[in-house]
Amino acid sequence: MEEKLFSIHHLVPRSRIPEEYIQRLNPINTRKKENNIHEAWHRVFLNLNPFEILVLFLTIIYPDIFISARIIVQWENIFSDSFILGEKRTVLPRESFSKKKYLLLRTIFGKKTSPLEIVEIIIRDWSPENYFYFVEIMDNKMNSVVHYSTQYKEKINKI
Numbered sequence: 001m002e003e004k005l006f007s008i009h010h011l012v013p014r015s016r017i018p019e020e021y022i023q024r025l026n027p028i029n030t031r032k033k034e035n036n037i038h039e040a041w042h043r044v045f046l047n048l049n050p051f052e053i054l055v056l057f058l059t060i061i062y063p064d065i066f067i068s069a070r071i072i073v074q075w076e077n078i079f080s081d082s083f084i085l086g087e088k089r090t091v092l093p094r095e096s097f098s099k100k101k102y103l104l105l106r107t108i109f110g111k112k113t114s115p116l117e118i119v120e121i122i123i124r125d126w127s128p129e130n131y132f133y134f135v136e137i138m139d140n141k142m143n144s145v146v147h148y149s150t151q152y153k154e155k156i157n158k159i
């Protein structure tokens, strides 16, 4: 049997974090990934952060699948941003997403995984815990993903 090799992935790329925070954030920002999946991930997503990757899915990778989306990210006082489907936002040029990259998505997420399931996997397995403050995304079959961070839930409970 072939032995699986693993390497350490930074969920938010190191290059996107101010130098002085990298060490402190390592425990919450790293995860072990299978080598072949890890390599495929960076070939497809370069050094985009998880927020930009979701926006890429919504705008470029599957432009016709999702009918509504709201994303708010707020992470460790380092990064905050939001996106609503329909607003103009260019993460990467469309032509940079080649056929080859669509094939690599199968390596990363599996062959039968739906776009909405991929969104769930990115939030669960490829983002730091509580990185996404709030996410609500609906596809054209009216299935949706709703995600709240611990901080969001605490705030709602206080009201």
Ligand SMILES: [Zn+2]
Pocket (backbone or CB within 6 Å): 008, 009, 010, 038, 042
């Ligand atoms: Zn990595």
